[in-house]
Amino acid sequence: MEPLYTAEALATGAGRNGHTRTPDGKVDFDLSIPTSMGGDGVGTNPEQLFAAGYAACFHSALQGVARKAKVDLGDSTVGARVSIGRNDDGEGFGLAVELEVTIPDLPHEQAQELADAAHRVCPYSNATRGNIPVTVTVSDD
Structure with missing residues (x-):
């Protein structure tokens, strides 16, 4: 790279x-x-910083895939929740991420396709893939 x-x-x-x-x-x-x-x-704390960075990066990726697909995202938002907890083996800690994508006035299926595409290209998603659980949910609100 x-x-x-x-x-x-x-x-x-x-x-x-x-x-x-x-x-x-x-x-x-x-x-x-x-x-x-x-x-x-x-x-x-570091988890808040990671959540802020991931939300911003993912939203930028979402805007990029929407632009390429010629779709107007309107007042879209991306929220991120980063959780920290003990690893299952009790040795150290691990993270988990939940991303919530909201794209008003866009059908749920189309919004989900864009969110899935953003998850494939977002640098944070690429960095975490296979390392920590990341859930991407499209909200209808």
Whole structure:
């Protein structure tokens, strides 16, 4: 792969209870463990960052496949839920992702075809495929 863009970030401090920033300063904030995992939940966490990135990337892929198919997505949205939990073997942690695609005024079947096509081309989907469970659901709302 020839890179078109490379993002860079640095985490400092105590990992999930530390700080992260990018060299350009566009990302610059404290991290904290979620309260459900025993932390104070004051800052953001890696799962929130992953959810935001995956939702944006998938929405861009969806727009690209829709443009190619000459379909207007209108006020489409993509929501992402990233869950973290202990692996089945109790050694370490794993992730799971749920993506929810909403394309108002488009028949469900057509919206599902576009979502499936986006899942085939989205870089985040390609990176996670076969590594973590990713569910793509098309909402009729």
